[in-house]
Amino acid sequence: MSNLITILVALLVFAVMVVVHEFGHFATAKLFKINVVEFAVGMGPAIFKKKRGETTYSIRCLPLGGYCMFDEDVGNPDAPNAFEKAAWWKRLCVVLAGAFLNIVLGFLIFAILQSAKPTTYQPVITSFVENTQMEAAGFQAGDEIVRLNDTQIHVKDDIDFFMLQNGAKPIVVTAKRGKETVQATVKPSKYEERYTFLEDRLDVVAYVEGKEIERETRPAADDEEYKQYIGETATASKYLIGFVGTEPSRTLGSVLHDAFFTTIYNVKIVYFSLFELICGNVTADQVSGPIGIVSVIGQATKIGWMTLLSLVGLLTVNLGIMNLLPIPGLDGCKAITTVIEAIVRKKLPQKAEIVINIIGFSILILIMLFATFNDIRNLFNPM
Numbered sequence: 001m002s003n004l005i006t007i008l009v010a011l012l013v014f015a016v017m018v019v020v021h022e023f024g025h026f027a028t029a030k031l032f033k034i035n036v037v038e039f040a041v042g043m044g045p046a047i048f049k050k051k052r053g054e055t056t057y058s059i060r061c062l063p064l065g066g067y068c069m070f071d072e073d074v075g076n077p078d079a080p081n082a083f084e085k086a087a088w089w090k091r092l093c094v095v096l097a098g099a100f101l102n103i104v105l106g107f108l109i110f111a112i113l114q115s116a117k118p119t120t121y122q123p124v125i126t127s128f129v130e131n132t133q134m135e136a137a138g139f140q141a142g143d144e145i146v147r148l149n150d151t152q153i154h155v156k157d158d159i160d161f162f163m164l165q166n167g168a169k170p171i172v173v174t175a176k177r178g179k180e181t182v183q184a185t186v187k188p189s190k191y192e193e194r195y196t197f198l199e200d201r202l203d204v205v206a207y208v209e210g211k212e213i214e215r216e217t218r219p220a221a222d223d224e225e226y227k228q229y230i231g232e233t234a235t236a237s238k239y240l241i242g243f244v245g246t247e248p249s250r251t252l253g254s255v256l257h258d259a260f261f262t263t264i265y266n267v268k269i270v271y272f273s274l275f276e277l278i279c280g281n282v283t284a285d286q287v288s289g290p291i292g293i294v295s296v297i298g299q300a301t302k303i304g305w306m307t308l309l310s311l312v313g314l315l316t317v318n319l320g321i322m323n324l325l326p327i328p329g330l331d332g333c334k335a336i337t338t339v340i341e342a343i344v345r346k347k348l349p350q351k352a353e354i355v356i357n358i359i360g361f362s363i364l365i366l367i368m369l370f371a372t373f374n375d376i377r378n379l380f381n382p383m
Contacts, residue, residue, distance in 0.1 A: 009308070011063045015042070017102065017316045018065025021323070024101030025068040025094055032090040035081040038069040054081075088342035095334045102320030106266060109313035111259035113306060119247035120254040121156045125175075129189070131208040132242025137184040139175060139243070147174035148241075155258050156245065157265035163188065165272070168239050188239035195236070197229040208242075266317040274325075 019041055026039045035054050040046075042060035049058045060066075071082040083091060114120070123145040128135040145153050148162050149172050166188070174183045189208050196203040199220060206214040220226060248254075324332040341347050 013312055013315065015063045015065060017105070017312075017319050020105050020316070021098040021102050021319060022066045022068045024097035024099070028094045028097035029068070029070070029083070032086060032094065033081055034083050034086050034090065034094065035071055035079055036068060037071060037074050039066070040069070041066045043067070084347075088338055092335055092338045092342075095331050095338060096324075099320035099323045099331055102316045102323070103263060103267070106313045106317035106320070107259055107263045109309055109316070110262040110266075111255055113309055113313070114255045114258045114262070115250065116306060118250060120250050120258055122246045122248065123153050123156070123159065124246040125243045126246050127244045129191075129208060129240065129242040129244065130213045131211050132189040132240065133186050134173075134242040137173070137186045138182065139173070139184065140177065143175040143177050143182065145173060145175050145241075145243070145245075148172070154261040155265070157262055159241070161265055161268055161272070163239055163241070166239070171241065173241065186241060189242055190237060191240045192235055192237040195234045197226065197232050197234075199230055208240075263313075263317065266314050267321055269314075270318050270321045 022039070026036055029036050037054070038056045038058060040058045040060055042063050043065060044060050044062040046058045047061050049056055051057070071077060071079040072084055076082065077084050079085075083094070086094075125134075125139060125141050125143045125145070127141065128139075145159075147153060148159065148166075151158065151162050153159060153162075168188055168190070170185050170187050172183060173186050174181060176182075190210075192207045192210075194205045194207070196205075197220075201220055202218040204216045204218060205212060206216070323330050324335070326332045326336050
């Protein structure tokens with residue numbers, strides 16, 4: 001039963017993300033009076049169709065997204081309101097609108113999540129973590145951290161993302177103290193959590209620079225994955241600056257502020273992950289496809305609705321950003337060719353565009369097959 005629920009939730013998540021993406025193209029085309037031949041929810045054979053004006057609206061039997069079809073797609077590029085006859089900037093807006101709406105959906109999801117939290121995080125020092133260097137560097141309670149090296153700090157995610165890239169390297173920390181600006185170089189401290197998995201509990205011991213600072217006992221998780229680790233120990237580590245921020249009560253302004261910068265953080269995480277993959281810091285066998293995503297959605301569903309929504313927010317932002325990559329067949333490539341055509345005042349030959357799209361879709365299919373192969377292998381050989 002739980003597997004069925006996971007599949008249904010995953011299908012709903014995929015459908016919502018893709019339909020929102022296609023609706024961005026559709027709504028922008030309608031705004032510029034570009035003819036939309038069909039707007040479809042789902043894929044495969046139609047189970048419902050209705051034509052209103054020049055557009056056919058359909059619901060199709062496979063709940064795996066949807067599509068937006070223009071005159072060019074049905075062999076009628078010379079129609080009066082065809083996509084290719086519109087001004088270049090209108091076409092560019094239509095192309096980019098899908099990814100834009102995915103990111104807006106992410107923002108709305110993060111706003112819901114932020115509003116569900118009773119407090120908001122602010123990078124204003126209330127205390128210091130034991131065995132770290134912040135206090136010795138001259139910072140005081142009440143200082144507002146505004147910059148780490150050249151990175152502006154708005155939310156906690158900004159600090160986490162910076163530390164993910166920075167590691168143990170010294171940091172120039174800039175803070176506001178009233179009307180003053182204070183600055184000092186701080187060496188990050190290594191933070192470790194050591195876990196001991198027991199039948200009735202999980203023991204967690206925290207260390208900073210090898211010195212114990214805290215012990216905690218958590219209830220044992222009631223699932224098969226936890227049972228696999230009973231009797232074993234594990235360690236997780238990271239580097240931290242060493243201060244505790246304030247957490248005042250939520251306001252509408254703080255919800256919108258945090259949702260906006262959380263969205264920006266998720267955009268940066270997508271680009272950072274791609275960069276790490278290209279540089280070889282993330283191995284290719286860690287690339288995941290639909291099966292892997294369904295598995296993660298299933299885990300998030302078991303944890304709770306906030307975890308699931310957070311994952312959906314990341315996935316929809318991911319879909320928007322990935323579509324902006326300059327790969328043939330994706331919106332990013334179409335946007336670049338549209339701008340180039342506007343500059344050189346000459347349209348790309350139709351045969352060349354077809355070849356480019358075929359190559360692009362072939363690359364995308366190969367990537368999808370590779371990711372699916374990784375998913376299937378991981379099912380039989382879990383880490």
